Amino acid sequence: MTTTSAGPRPSAGNPSAAWASPREPQAVAQLLARLNWPLSVNAHEPDSAPQDYRIEPWHGSAKGHLLGIIPALHPDQLGSAAFRQYHGVRYAYMSGAMAAGIGSESIVEEMAQSGMLGIFGAAGLSPERVEQALTRLEQNCGGKPWGANLIHSPSEPRLEAAVTDLYLRRNVRLVEASAFLDLTPNIIRYRLSGVHQRGHEIVVPNRVVAKVSRVEVATKFMSPAPPKLVAHMVSTGVLTEEQGRLAAYIPVAQDVTAEADSGGHTDNRPLVSLLPSLIALRDRLQDEFKFAEPVRVGAAGGIATPQSTAAAYLMGAAYVMVGSVHQACVESGTSDVVRKLLAEAQQADCIMAPAADMFEMGVKLQVLRRGTMFAMRATKLHELYRTYASVDDIPVAERQQIEKTMFQTTLDHVWQQTVEFFTRRDPRQLERAEKEPKHKMALIFRWYLGQSSRWANQGLPERRLDYQIWCGPSMGAFNEWTKGTFLAEPPARKVSTVALNLLYGAAYVQRANALQWTGFPVHPDWQRVIPQERQTLLDLIN
Template sequence: MTAVVARAVSDVRSVLLDLDSPCWIVTDSGGVGATSDPAMAANTRVLSAVGPLAPQSMGDSAFRRFHGVRYSYAAGAMANGIASPDMVIALARAGYLASYGAAGVIPIRIDAALNTIRQALGNTPFACNLIHSPTEPALEKAIVDACLRNAVTCIEASAFMDLTPQLVRYRVSGLALGRDGRVETRHRVVAKVSRAEVAEHFLRPAPAKLLRALLDSGDITADQAQWAEHIPMADDITAEADSGGHTDRRPLTVLLPDLIMLRDRLARERPGRTEVRIGAAGGIGTPQAVAAAFAMGAAYVVTGSINQSSVEADQSDTTKALLASSGVADCTMAPSSDMFELGVQVQVLRRGTMFAARAHRLYETYREYDGIESIPAVRRAELEKSIFARPLDDVWAGCVDYFTERDPGQLAGAERDPKRKMALIFRWYLGLSSGWSIRGESDRTADYQIWCGPAMGAFNSWVAGTHLAAPTNRRVADIAHHMMFGGAYATRVASLRSAGVRLPARAAHYVPEPQR
């Protein structure tokens, strides 16, 4: 405890940094200062005070108990394995919930990654991403199968517009009676959504039609089908605001309260049912953002973009350098690979790459023509030279090899529909561009697809001049520690500010320092 009243800015900051002790703002003959000593506070005039606030006490304690983690903090999945086994293992060991980025990864690699994580962590909790793949339903099945084989007890469901048979199969096949006779949800679902109408699907039980089909196929039991009628499809719903990758770019201050109110409204219709927790994602790149999310009622926070520049992320050093130099305005939207035909877009880094402009060019061509053979020779030559860097016939040959291994049904559809074939050819570029970024292919730097939200730029501004400025120092668990510690610090500062206390700028902001 501090034995004297701290008056210098650095000393006031030290008092506030002691999150395990209360902080009194006092005044005496020496002026205004801060102390964590109750005896000192008793002998002075107290202007304001804040209690202890440990980082592990922020957010919903039910989230921490349910998932078996120390912190109400999760690291969202980043596709193509960018959220790597190393990242998941490092965060899980430090007490955070982390999700493996299975989207876009071939099934054999998903199996290997989940096995690696399971062997390293034992029973320590972690999650695996299940991304909605409307044009590749076999991929959803492959991911669910891999999760079941590797005893993955939590999935992060993302980009879903409606419930699918494979998502329901995972959820319901994990229902079982506990020792106390109550139904347990042993397959946990954290749904990441950006629309209230999608959130409602997860707040309600699985549709009867899907349950009947799964029961008929033998994927679930009659008891499980009956229990599922009373269990919401998700345990937690993450309000995904302005994030990297799939996003509707909604402000968190609008989306989070909207989903909380929806949850509470539906809960009044079904009293007694398990309450689904609502978390916050998108724009979580600074401690102030963490504090703001919890202040708005988030049960937990989820980071994404800021983890992509970490040591454990499966990204090339070239890409990590681009991310570490980006600002909050250096992002833009581009057509997505997995939902190209639907016109769905993803948020990507604009600085240092031409990917977004070239991806838009491909989508414009797709909208304008009925097939590859319909594209005028001049336009086709331009695409082959400036985007594909090879003849489209060679690209199609690569598509055949790829889908023969991954999902042969795609090739059958392309044979029947020239426009479908064109979509697969264009998706070749969209799909490989993130791989070029991951591998750091020097001849394709201008084509890197780097999923990124403005949180990355905010994070870079916050850590400028600190040890976290260099990507080589960005250990993902260290990032999480400083985000949560700084969030607790910012919360204490905000409490004092609401009582009228105005702290000097150097004391009001948390600056990350290397952990001892």
């Protein structure tokens, strides 16, 4: 989408005046850029040489021999119309729930105002902080759709329950369920609360978008809630008899996101393998359960360029979800220094490291390696946890080293802070630590893992080597695409501008591919997609 052309130019007011030949690639690019113009590829004779083909707006009849038609394709046509209608958005595009408020209120508000769906990153925050965010979003989103994250917290089940209670009390109608290894009563309680029958219709007030990377977990979310669990929840009064009866007719999640090689929690699965597998799984389960509304499958992980966005839609994604790239935007809840590090990242600059929320289980997440030593240090702590039964068993020299380099204080002082924290948050953790020295060690080590993400979000200069920055290879791909353009600089990376560029670019790429399928000679000038300013995109789109 270049700005100059030696050949005929498309006119915004008179598309009939525009045409181009393979010898005028920039003019071809400008024709493709007008997404609302259907185009035709024609030849004077059936045996004309490809260099003599011409592309022009389609008016229902061809001048010469018709080789193919390139339909108009607006960004709001990408993905599933059912997804857009169900969530009340213009575009089948989501901003994922980046933990610790990195998926900030500002991102969610900007998504809502732009006709997209934003999820507040509630994971790792206290219920009080989450409630503050809910209040702000209710006030600022003006009735437009938005959601909040419900993360599985096996180490802190009371926290997961408290956040679920909060969402139900505040009538939050959409949650993104993430990091679940199995279904818990909390996600079932949220999904089924308020379910009732109206005539022949089952009304389900609460919507769930589940983010998964494994077929076995996807199966649980694409199926009805487990009957035994539902029966128990009915018998204990958590659910009503009607809710228990209707549970068999609705999936736990109406939308399931295939989370591929993403930042944070990930199994590093390639999207080209995971997405088709989950779509096929959905089809099998739909045949089995015959839901009134089939589950939709979206794509996340690696969505960072027009080509990857287009590929996801072409593979059948009902929607795309973007995370890592949005973290580098000015509205994210991280620091300027982190945004700068992300803007310099390359695809190979990511590494797996122990996760704070599932430390004892050995679960890892994907983080930025370049410019920080967090991954190496967190791995060291997990090795110590596996090797020793308690903090007291760690050799003196080893203990002094981690106190000096990682904690920058004594482990005894860290334990004091940990006691203060869990006295407020979950006293049962302290009771368990008194009985199990290894659990006490885990809580101390989790202090470092938990603080490291906060140091990054706050941009503390004295803790720069300890920054935990969730990031996937998509960040490097985005940087490569935007290199040399206005989006290369962090201050220009506004989330709506980035999102519109990906959506517009995806539509452009699909039209360029359709042109190539007609046999029209390929040229880099009309295959290339260059980032554009937001207003320029709006002019082209609208």
